[in-house]
Amino acid sequence: MRTRHIAAIDDHPAVFAGIALAVQGAPSYRLSATATTVDGLLERCKRQSLTPELVILDLRLADGSTPGQNT
Numbered sequence: 001m002r003t004r005h006i007a008a009i010d011d012h013p014a015v016f017a018g019i020a021l022a023v024q025g026a027p028s029y030r031l032s033a034t035a036t037t038v039d040g041l042l043e044r045c046k047r048q049s050l051t052p053e054l055v056i057l058d059l060r061l062a063d064g065s066t067p068g069q070n071t
Contacts (some may be wrong), residue, residue, distance in 0.1 A: 003030050005030055005033070005054075006030065006031050006032060006052055007035075007041055008036055010034070013053045016031070016034045018040060032052060033048065033050055037063050048062070057070060
């Protein structure tokens with residue numbers, strides 16, 4: 001079975017823990033990368049040669065960016 005990689009962008013560590021817990025019971029899914037900014041996630045994915053199938057984006061990031069700026 002192929003692993004589907006999920007990434008998350010949020011500025012609250014509890015959100016990452018909740019997502020990791022949610023996918024823990026689904027063996028074909030894995031929270032593979034997290035970051036507090038979109039740029040941070042892009043950099044991490046590039047370093048890890050990772051292309052996530054799903055990215056979860058917090059709508060209110062501490063950097064003040066808007067969802068429209070983060071597309």
